[in-house]
Amino acid sequence: MRPDxxxxxxxxxxAARSAICAAALAALGAGAAPAQVVxxxxxxxxLPSVPVDGLVRSRxxxxxxxxxxxxxxxxxxxxxxxxxxxxxxxxWLQFGQSFRAALIHPNPTVAEPPAHGTLDLRxxxxxxxxxxxxxxxxxxxxxxxxxxDGPLPHTIPVEVTVR
Numbered sequence: 001m002r003p004d005x006x007x008x009x010x011x012x013x014x015a016a017r018s019a020i021c022a023a024a025l026a027a028l029g030a031g032a033a034p035a036q037v038v039x040x041x042x043x044x045x046x047l048p049s050v051p052v053d054g055l056v057r058s059r060x061x062x063x064x065x066x067x068x069x070x071x072x073x074x075x076x077x078x079x080x081x082x083x084x085x086x087x088x089x090x091x092w093l094q095f096g097q098s099f100r101a102a103l104i105h106p107n108p109t110v111a112e113p114p115a116h117g118t119l120d121l122r123x124x125x126x127x128x129x130x131x132x133x134x135x136x137x138x139x140x141x142x143x144x145x146x147x148x149d150g151p152l153p154h155t156i157p158v159e160v161t162v163r
Contacts, residue, residue, distance in 0.1 A: 043069035058089030078106040080158035092131035106150035134162045
């Protein structure tokens with residue numbers, strides 16, 4: 001073996017590293033996506049409902065919106081549900097959002113209006129409120145979707161069951 005050359009194993013490891021680096025650079029140069037980027041700590045979370053000015057709550061209203069977004073290294077899609085009676089009242093679901101441990105106040109918009117009722121969407125000081133009232137006499141399933149802006153926008157579908 002020549003004294004100016006590293007042992008064969010080292011040469012092989014160095015050659016392998018060089019080949020990997022060259023392949024990665026070539027892929028990036030060809031427009032390939034870089035390795036998976038870890039998403040920021042961001043999430044939406046349900047909040048206990050508070051009264052909404054001007055709306056009378058339905059006698060029976062049950063809601064669910066599990067935590068959504070990127071609270072850890074995976075994505076949890078948003079999906080809400082409402083179950084209520086059609087007594088002329090409203091059923092509301094309220095949630096907050098955070099980004100990198102700070103509460104944020106995204107602007108909500110209606111992405112899909114309900115087919116059989118009315119949606120009242122409000123940005124409150126510490127939360128977003130989605131209130132639904134079915135059309136008079138309606139019973140059965142309905143749905144709507146709300147979109148929030150912010151660092152990572154979300155479309156939140158809500159399935160409604162009216163009894």
